[in-house]
Amino acid sequence: MDRRGITQTATALHRFLKATIQLLVCTRKCTPLTRGNEEDMGEIRAFDQQRYPSHTRAYHVPQNLGVSACHEAPLKRIPCRREKHVRHPKNADFFSLVTAFHKRFPSFPIRPGSRLFISLTTVLFIFALFRLHSLSKLPSSAPARNAAASVLSRPSNPFVGTPKIAFLFLARSNLPLDFLWQGFFQNAEEGSFSVYIHSKPGFVFDRSTTRCAFFYGRQLSKSFQVAWGESSMIEAEQLLFRAALQDPANQRFVLVSDSCIPLYNFSYVYNYIMSSSKSFVDCFLDTKEGLYNPKMSLTIPKGKWRKGSQWITLVRKHAEVIMADDIVIPVFKRYCKREVIQMEQDCIPDEHYMQTLLAMSELEDGLERRSLTFALWNQSASETERQSWHPVTFKHDDASPERIKEIKGINHVYYETEHRTEWCRSNATSMPCFLFARKFSRGAAMRLLREGVVGPFDASVLLA
Structure with missing residues (x-):
């Protein structure tokens, strides 16, 4: 594979990662998370507090927004209080990537259940980049x-x-x-x-x-x-x-x-x-x-x-x-x-x-x-x-x-x-x-x- 092919493959991987994240955060599952649906909100809060007991998060998504509207209309965030907590050393790198993404795109409401999937997707993406780097150094006589x-x-x-x-x-x-x-x-x-x-x-x-x-x-x-x-x-x-x-x-x-x-x-x-x-x-x-x-x-x-x-x-x-x-x-x-x-x-x-x-x-x-x-x-x-x-x-x-x-x-x-x-x-x-x-x-x-x-x-x- 020449350098042009490597560049094209890297670009395709970047687009794939972006599309994957967009698919995760902008599905119709985000629509029920409204002020009018307290049952779902309570379920998510309970899940969040059970998995991350050291901090709380508030969710808010405008009502009646479909999939496409998730990207077009800015989401209003309710300030959430986060306490310092200790993460498992093995997962530190994974969750730091997710946190960085969340800070970069604060308007994306990421469900707690999606964190692991996004982490694994990010790791796979990084692995693909390393693989492309190795391909650029293929043995040659x-x-x-x-x-x-x-x-x-x-x-x-x-x-x-x-x-x-x-x-x-x-x-x-x-x-x-x-x-x-x-x-x-x-x-x-x-x-x-x-x-x-x-x-x-x-x-x-x-x-x-x-x-x-x-x-x-x-x-x-x-x-x-x-x-x-x-x-x-x-x-x-x-x-x-x-x-x-x-x-x-x-x-x-x-x-x-x-x-x-x-x-x-x-x-x-x-x-x-x-x-x-x-x-x-x-x-x-x-x-x-x-x-x-x-x-x-x-x-x-x-x-x-x-x-x-x-x-x-x-x-x-x-x-x-x-x-x-x-x-x-x-x-x-x-x-x-x-x-x-x-x-x-x-x-x-x-x-x-x-x-x-x-x-x-x-x-x-x-x-x-x-x-x-x-x-x-x-x-x-x-x-x-x-x-x-x-x-x-x-x-x-x-x-x-x-x-x-x-x-x-x-x-x-x-x-x-x-x-x-x-x-x-x-x-x-x-x-x-x-x-x-x-x-x-x-x-x-x-x-x-x-x-x-x-x-x-x-x-x-x-x-x-």
Whole structure:
């Protein structure tokens, strides 16, 4: 409903209230209340004194006045004596409204029996006004959509040269699978990738802290402590995007966890990602009760609420939209908090933010709505084991060649809430869905290298 419609509805409600009051005070029941009808007058006085014993009222209506004459001829009032009386606190607001009306229109003879009806009518009218006020603040994704349109419409010169993939690592401190990533990056063509790491404040990647030379000095200088289930996670992701966007050669952006491994060599991963003009974002309609906080509704419509894996791969324009957001992220900071998760909601910022922002920005058509990172979620029937609801960690015995082959063979993903099957294709050709997998322990990663599952194994990197 637009503002014009709201105004028209408010006017109609005002007219309805006025007509209702007029109908109450100007019915033919007012005609018998004359000096000549003492019986009716006595009945009304008795009713009035019984209900309001602390004050008295005198009534006078000219004789022989019909309904229409009630408004046309002024009524003569006999002064009445009113004593101060105490009203019930719950009814104070209601009767103050009636008293105000009576003072404003002293010529209207309101029967005591009509007081409650008028009070309720007034309350309903006020409720309708509040409802209209809320309608004027209906949730809309227009601000986010307009902000995204502004970013996407900025003139930009086409990048000339070799486009790079920016690998954005989110780490607690060090990267425990650094020896595996050393083997992955050392076979890459020079100038085809870049690395950015968000770690705890003060942690420096150098020869003493990592076995991967490609991680040296790649930590962000303005990092902060990140807590799972809080908005600090998505703030750290924004910092990574901001840093990577400083290099115009970075045309794709891959979020990577500290327990993630590549399933293929660099050449395959590079060609797979660069061959698509879309972002890879696991994104689906979230219908689970309790995940959406109604307090978000003024900014985030429930119809745009999305969920998915945080491990996304974005094209540059979409990364710019994420980095420029100052509309949606404040809402997540305010309402997606750990204490809310434990007591009322189950809103996880890193599983909702990116997907919801892109949906509100009307950019879902530019997405491959699936992640490139595989995770095996805990399917245990035990409530105790499923409480934390984290992905399974692959240990040494789990990281067999057969298991990796099974992961590589997945060619579609089914989304139950949307009854949607996302087939993994490139130019109508079936492709593996996943390029990366998590969560892998250090022992599992060593087995994969030793058996040559994900790349050549160089034992010297483990002895350095």
